[in-house]
Amino acid sequence: MKNNQSVGRISHLITLDEAAAMNGRYRAEKDAILAKGVSLNILPICETFSRADFDTLFAQPGCIGVRIYLGMKDNLDISAVVVGVNGNNEDMINPDSLNNVIIENGERCPADCPPKSSLN
Numbered sequence: 001m002k003n004n005q006s007v008g009r010i011s012h013l014i015t016l017d018e019a020a021a022m023n024g025r026y027r028a029e030k031d032a033i034l035a036k037g038v039s040l041n042i043l044p045i046c047e048t049f050s051r052a053d054f055d056t057l058f059a060q061p062g063c064i065g066v067r068i069y070l071g072m073k074d075n076l077d078i079s080a081v082v083v084g085v086n087g088n089n090e091d092m093i094n095p096d097s098l099n100n101v102i103i104e105n106g107e108r109c110p111a112d113c114p115p116k117s118s119l120n
Helices: 016-036 051-058
Strands: 046-048 065-072 078-085 107-109
Touching: 016 065, 016 078, 051 078
Parallel strands: none
Antiparallel strands: 046 107, 065 078
16 A cells, blocks of 8 residues: 655645536436446545645635535546535535635545554
């Protein structure tokens, strides 16, 4: 397993359009993927994200937490899509804005796996 040294040096932010497409693909394909018996490598063991991106997410006025959706990339890999949540339990996204803070593209294991721990 690879010990990825890029945590904190790359951005994991994506656009709302990318997040919506990934979430829609996941919802549309999740049952079919499991029924097809495709490689279980589409399911990550874990994903690692930079603190800087979470600091950006929590710096949004009114952000009190995070919501994690599952999304599916074009290659069918399943990954986390993270958005802020406000005090009304609403996703902090605005379809009319190009400045949404949405986190994805984590360093995915298998492939970029952390050092061994009791969790992996």
